[in-house]
Amino acid sequence: MDKNLQRNRLKKVLSHYDAILAILVLFICVFGLIMIYSASSYRAEYYYGDSKLYFKRQGLFIVVGAAVMILVSLIDYRIYLKKIKFIKIRPIVILYFLCLALHIYALFKGHQSGGSKRWIELGGGMNFQPSEVSKVCFVLLAALLAGKKKRFVNTGNFFKNLGGFFLLFTFFIPILGIVAYQNLSSAIILAGIVTVIIFCVSMDKKYILVVFLILVGAVALFIWLKAYRSERIMHFLYPESMDPGDQILQGLYAIASGGLFGKGLGNSVQKLGNIPEVHTDMIFTIICEELGIIGGIALIGLFLLLLWRIFKIALNAPDIYGALIATGVLAQLSVQIIMNIAVVTNSIPATGVPLPFVSYGGSSLLIMLAEIGIVLNVSKRTKDVIEEEDEGEEEFEE
Numbered sequence: 001m002d003k004n005l006q007r008n009r010l011k012k013v014l015s016h017y018d019a020i021l022a023i024l025v026l027f028i029c030v031f032g033l034i035m036i037y038s039a040s041s042y043r044a045e046y047y048y049g050d051s052k053l054y055f056k057r058q059g060l061f062i063v064v065g066a067a068v069m070i071l072v073s074l075i076d077y078r079i080y081l082k083k084i085k086f087i088k089i090r091p092i093v094i095l096y097f098l099c100l101a102l103h104i105y106a107l108f109k110g111h112q113s114g115g116s117k118r119w120i121e122l123g124g125g126m127n128f129q130p131s132e133v134s135k136v137c138f139v140l141l142a143a144l145l146a147g148k149k150k151r152f153v154n155t156g157n158f159f160k161n162l163g164g165f166f167l168l169f170t171f172f173i174p175i176l177g178i179v180a181y182q183n184l185s186s187a188i189i190l191a192g193i194v195t196v197i198i199f200c201v202s203m204d205k206k207y208i209l210v211v212f213l214i215l216v217g218a219v220a221l222f223i224w225l226k227a228y229r230s231e232r233i234m235h236f237l238y239p240e241s242m243d244p245g246d247q248i249l250q251g252l253y254a255i256a257s258g259g260l261f262g263k264g265l266g267n268s269v270q271k272l273g274n275i276p277e278v279h280t281d282m283i284f285t286i287i288c289e290e291l292g293i294i295g296g297i298a299l300i301g302l303f304l305l306l307l308w309r310i311f312k313i314a315l316n317a318p319d320i321y322g323a324l325i326a327t328g329v330l331a332q333l334s335v336q337i338i339m340n341i342a343v344v345t346n347s348i349p350a351t352g353v354p355l356p357f358v359s360y361g362g363s364s365l366l367i368m369l370a371e372i373g374i375v376l377n378v379s380k381r382t383k384d385v386i387e388e389e390d391e392g393e394e395e396f397e398e
Contacts, residue, residue, distance in 0.1 A: 018379035021309040022069070025357060025372050028302055029062045029365070032283070032358035038266050039286040040279035040360065054279055054360055061362040065369035072373025076381065080374075081144045081321060092140045096175075099137045102130035103178040118182040131179050131186040132367040138172060138190050139328030139371065142197040145171060147320045150201035162207040165198055180222050185351035187222075189335050191215060196331035197324050236349040250274045251285035251344050255296075262292030279360040281352050284344045299358070303337050313379045322378040329371045 037055035045051040080091050106120050106129075119127040145168050152164030172194050180187035195215070199208055223233065235246070254270035257263070268289045271278050278286055288296040307330060314326035333356050340355040342348040354361050356368055 017073075018309060018313060018376055021306070021313070021372065021379065022073075022376060024302065024306050024309065025069070025369070026062075026066060028299075028306065028357040029065070029369075031299070031302075032355075033058050033062060034265075035283055035287055035290075035358065036279045036360050038268065038290060039271050039283055042272050043278070046273075057362065058360055058365070061365050065366045068366060069369040069373040069376070072370050073376035073380075075373075075377060077322060077325060077374050077377045080140050090144070092137065092144060095133075095137045096141055096171075099130060099134045100175055100178075102133065103175055103182075106130050107178055107182065118179075118186075126362070128363050129186075131183060131190070132363050134175055134179065134186075134190060135193065135332055136367060136371055136374075137175075138193045139197075139325055139332065139374075141171065142168075142194045143321050143324035143328055146197050146201045147324055150320075153198060153202040153207075154204070156204075158204065158207055161202065161204050162210055165202075165207065165211055168198055169194060180218075183352065184219065184222050184226075185339065185353045188219065188339070189332060189353070192335045193328050193331050197328050200324060200327055201320070232349045232351070236346065247275050247277075247282055248344070248346055248350050251282050252346060254285040254289040255293075255345065258289035258292045258295075260292050260294060262288070262290045262295055265290050281340065281354055281359060282344055283359050284341055284355055287358075300341070303333075303356075307334060310375055313375055317378050318381050322381065326375050326378050329375050332371070333368075 033055065036058050037052065040054040041051040044053040044055075080095075083090050102120065106118055110119050110121075118131065119129055122128050149164075149168060152167055153161045155161055155164065172190070176187055176190055179190060195208075195211065199205065202208070235248070250270055254268065254275065257269070263269075268286050270289060271286055275282050275285065284296065284299075287299060291298075310326055310330045310333070314323045314330060317323035317326055336353055336356050339348070339351065339353040340359075343350055343353065354364050357365065
């Protein structure tokens, strides 16, 4: 190929690469790193003799995650969905069964934390949560199934559409059931990904209300099966009944004491042992205590800008699969952000959900940055860039 033609095509690709999204994500990660150091320095010094322990670990994960994001953004997102020629199997199908195997292993042999076995020990004090990989799996698999089988939810008949939804949803039930037993909040996120993606390909939206009510009923059933989940409901309804040392109550004290402009970076009082693991799920309370309500609103504004960029990529995607992949990532991040902030403000019952790109956690951060990499690849593969190489070629085999 002529060098000038290659150069022009490269410039065209880069011109559609959403650099703003990449910069925004990395900016939020760096902000999170600063807040992790502020929130965790006392605990790290007290227990491990190194105030920068969590800071250094998270910094390493950000560097590795940024490299992963860039690498993934260079890989055609359709590769994950196409059949591998010599074995006639799609990579996403392999990933699905790998995730199922990991969840089964974690269920019986996993490391117990928070009353359930949902972690796999990697050694060196590092743990891995299979549900993080399942989020990527659900985004890709739901996009593939909904894109190929959208006729199942566009039959023109209410009951057939409802049946088509659950037919597509059936593929995800094995993993969802295990995850719901282990960690209900992760199951809600996974179910949200699938529901939103299928919803987007449906012409008739009325049956989704029935689906929503059924999913709410399933959540209620899993709450009833675990006594500690019912206790969290009671604490939510009657916060005055909480133990004075409860992390949600202490988190509310932190938010209230921060006022409008906060106590200043590093000046939090609640992080000094009052809130356990404050650098993970509860980090938003320290942000509000140190930077005030203004700081919390500013962070929410950054998240809204991030979600808007992903939404624009979904609207301008070159095909339905790219649009649905971006939509799935958008749904996942939206649900996680809303659940985390709602929990720490006692707007919903307590559940363990990290704040994306801000909370401490290596596996979660790496997976989310990889997902952003996939979305970035969707952003640069616009129709005018790929139309020549794809002309006359079917995207997916039936």
